[in-house]
Amino acid sequence: MSELTLLLIRLAFLAVLWFFVIAAVGVIRTDLFGPRTAPAPARKPVKQARPAAKPKKGEPRQLIVTGGPLQGTIINLTETPITIGRANDATLVLSDDYASSRHARLFPQDGQWIVEDLGSTNGTYLERSKVTRPTPVPLGVPIRIGKTVIELRK
C-alpha cells in the first residue's frame, strides 16, 4: 500500500467524518424549519409571488358568515390576518356569549389560510374537530365559533 493511497484514505475518512456532522446538522435544520423545500420554491418565487397578490384559482377570496347573528357578512380576504372575537379591535366583532374576546385568528401562509385558536374558552371547531393548533382551512369548510359559522369562498 503506497503512502499516497494511505494519505488519500486518511483525507477521505476525515472528510466523511465531517460529512456526517454536516448531515446531522442538516437533520436538525429540517426539524426546525420543515423539509428542505425552501431552495426549490426560492428559485421560482417569481411565478408564485405574482399570483399571490391576485389570488389564484382555488384560493379563497372571501370570508362569509353563514350562521349566527352576523349571517351574511362578507369580508374580502387580503394578505392581512383576520382576528375574530368579542374585542372591539377584532376584524370580525362577535356579540356572542360563547365567544372569547380574542377567540381565533385566520392568516394566510403559502397560499393557504390557516386558522388558529387563541386560547378561547369554548374552542374553535373546523368542521367537526376542535382546532388545537394552527390548521389549514380548505374552501367551504365551516369554522364554528360559538354560535357563528364562517366559511372561506372563492
Add this chain to the structure above:
Amino acid sequence: MSAADVTPVPMTAKRRGAQLGMLAFAVLIVMGAYASVGLGLKDKVPSGMLVYGLGLGGVMLAAYLVLAKFAPWADPLLLPLVTLVNGIGLVMIYRLEEGGIKDASAANQLMWTALGVVMFSATLIALRDHRALQRFTYTAGFVGVVLLVLPVLPVVGSEHYGARIWMNLGPFSLQPGEFAKLALVVFFAGYLVAKRDVLALAGRRLLLIDLPRARDLGPVLITWGVSIAVLVAEKDLGTSLLLFGAFIAMLYIATQRTSWVLIGVLLFVGGALLAGQVFSHVEARFTGWLHADDPKIYDAGTSYQLMQGLFSIGSGGILGSGLGRGHPGLTPFSFSDFIFDATGEELGLTGLMAILMVYALIVQRGLRTSLASRDPFSKLLAGGLSFILAWQVFIIVGGVTRLIPLTGLVTPFMSAGGSALLANWMLIALLVRMSDAARRPPPQAIQDEGLTQVMQR
C-alpha cells in the same frame, strides 16, 4: 373533505427515515475506520472489520427497533450520534489492541457496548413515563449516596490505580459512581422542582447579588460536603467535580440566579485549594498540571502520562497520522483515560473537532429536549443529564489537553470501561424517553358534533 384530510401544519415529525439513514451512515463510517486501521497497520483489510462492524451494526439496529417501537417520537439524532462516538471508541481500542497494548480489548468493549444497548432498551421498555421518577426523588438521592459510598466499604470495594472507586462483583469490577451520577441527577431534579421558588425568591440582596437564606443553602452545603468526602475517601477528583458542577448547573437552571453559580464556584475553588494543601495526591495533580513541562516533575513520573498525551496530540498535527499509523501506545492508558489523545494523534485536529462536534450535537439535542419539555421536572432532568454529559467531556478533554488539572474520568462512550458505557447508555435512554414525550404531539380531542354542539338556541 372530511376532518381527517386536514393536514396539520406543525413541524414535529418522527423522522424515522433520517434516523435509520444516519444510523447506517455512522455504522459505515465505523466500518471504514476498521478497514483504515487494518490498511494502516498491516496493509490489508482486517478480518475484524466484518465481525466488529456488523456486530455494532446489528446491536444498533436492535436499539433502533426498540426505539421505534417504544419511543417513536424520540429525537432522530441521539442514537446515530452516540453510535458514531461509541464506534470510533471501539475502533481506537481495536487499533490499540492490534498495536500490542495488552489491556485494550476490543471484544470486551463490543460486549459492553451490547450490554449498554441492552440497558438502553431495558430502560426504554421499563420506563414508559419518565415523570414516574419524580416520585422516587429521595429514594434516588439515597441510592446515589449508597452507590457512591459502596467502594469505600471493606469487602466489596477495591482500589486500582490510586482511586478507590471499584466494586468487586465476582469476575467483574464495576464503578458504582457512574450509576450514582444518574441517581443523583434525578434527585437534584426532583428536589429543585419542589424548592426552586423558595431558592429563587427568598433572601436578601447584598452587593448586587441575591444572597439566599441560610436554611436554603443547606442542600448546597451538603452536596459540597459529599463531593469533598468522595474526593477524600476515594481519591476520585473527577467524580466530585462532576457531581458538584452538575448540582450548581441544575440550581442555575431551576432558579436562574447567578448568585448560586458564584457561591458554587467560590465553594469549589475554596474546597479545591484546601484539598490541594492538605492531601498529597491532589497536590501532585496540581503540580503535574502547572509544571507539567518541568523536567524534574516529568522524570519523577508526575506529569509523564500527561506530557506523553500532549506529545501524541502534537505529533498528530492538523490532519493526523492516519489510523494505525501513529504511536498512541506510548501514552500509558491510551485506551481509557487518554483515548482522546490517541484519537487526536491518528485523526488529527480535524478529526478531534469532528468528534467534539458530535458530542456538542448530542448535548444540543438534550438541551433542546429540555426546552421543548412541558413540565419543570422533565426540563430540569433533561437539562441536568445533558449538562452532566457535556461537563464530563469538558473535564476529561480539558484534563488530557492540560487546560485544567487532570482528573480521572472516562470519555463518554469512547473509553474502555463497562460501567461508564452502561451508565451513559442509560443516560441516553432517559434523554430519548424525554424527547419522545416532548416531541409527541398533544392528543387530538375526539369531538362528536352531536355531543358538543349543544349551544344552538
